[in-house]
Amino acid sequence: MTGDTRTTHFGFQTVNEDQKAGMVHGVFTRVASKYDVMNDLMSMGIHRVWKDAMMDWLAPRPGQHLLDVAGGTGDVAFRFLGRAGDGARATVLDMTAPMLEEGRKRAEAERMADRLDWVVGDAMALPFEDGTFDVYTISFGIRNVTRIPDALREAYRVLKPGGRLMVLEFSQIPNALMQKIYDLYSFNVIPVMGQVVAGDRDSYQYLVESIRRFPDQDSFAAMIREAGFSQVKYRNLTMGIAALHSGWKI
Template identity: 45%
Template sequence: MSEKTHFGFEQVDVEEKQRRVAGVFDSVADNYDLMNDAMSFGIHRLWKRFAIEQTGARPGQRILDLAGGTGDLGARLSRLVGPTGEVVIGDINASMLHVGRERLLDKGITGNVQFVQANAESLPFPDQSFDCITIAFGLRNVTDKQKALASMHRCLKPGGRILVLEFSKPVAPGLKPLYDIYSFRLLPLMGKFIAKDEDSYRYLAESIRMHPDQDTLKDMMEQAGFEDCEYFNLTGGIVALHRGFRY
């Protein structure tokens, strides 16, 4: 019997999830950043800025930005590590990587950035390759999240850190019912009219609900070997930034 997992609220075979997630991001790649601005009213830029601040990125470091397809985190990290450092932008989806490569070329960012098509569950890098690993709004789309966290831990240098920026569970009083209305009624409509893709954004709303809550993800990071794990709730817990270290 094939192993099952969830694709949004559906139960599907593992192989089918990977294929369908790829289809979602093939579909949304060209409008991904535009939809991020529309969906979050621009607040995603503040979430990402906070994540960048928590990386502690310094000149000469080597940083892996996973699910970094469109390159918005990678562009900022490349400035922080400077010409003696390197940012590797990894994404499982070729369409997203293509969009990111074109955008960074347009900005003149080429010297210290490379793009690698990579599955987070089995990263194609040697042990202890990176000073920092970031993954923003990508972990919830990974089929085996525990396996991916273990792979990231393997690739971190001692003293390195991981930052996971992801949608989470609202904790502010009264926020959840409003967030549900927004997610399941307004978000698919925005996808329909802005990105011409209602189904993909319905999946994205469902995938957020299936993602582990703040404390569960913290426990998973600790199981993967990370230490001093903590999280920061942003915008009432709609998004959380988790941070952990490898010692």
């Protein structure tokens, strides 16, 4: 690092902070049209079970307003609205317009159009007033943010008192042997799958590497507390391949 230039990671690369957002934007622009298909293939459909588990713990209620960050294809927002009932709304924010376009094309988006908003924006500088939302979710997106503590502080700011944060993200398997097996699968299968299905090996190589750079469950829980949240807890999913983190703005 020299002068005032700060660095961060882009997968296993070290890059200047002001470069990362554009690089991540490029990844998700390239994979947008195949994003949902690849999620199903990479996880063998288990990501749907994880998102249902997220809703089970979240327990959406009528009248709540959700902000789903990095939620371009709408998976979480659709689930939330389907469970929350009357008066609930969802705002889907993503930095990549093509991801939002893919979300808008889905059948659920048409059925729920009067309760959905789609916004291009940055998780580190949300374009909303303080205390706007009842619930903030982010699924498989927080690890792509340049400065995660900034995004968590923004989440705290835009939530109402009594609001809830929930993060679904890939994590670390506590068993070393199982983690090694998972790593072999991730690094040897997923980039090849990305090349065959999406015509883009490099983007999926980055996504695998970004998972390995993300903090473990306890370290990330500490970051959430540092941002101001209370009652911070987590639940491992599928042996810790993914984890749900929950916190409350008191």
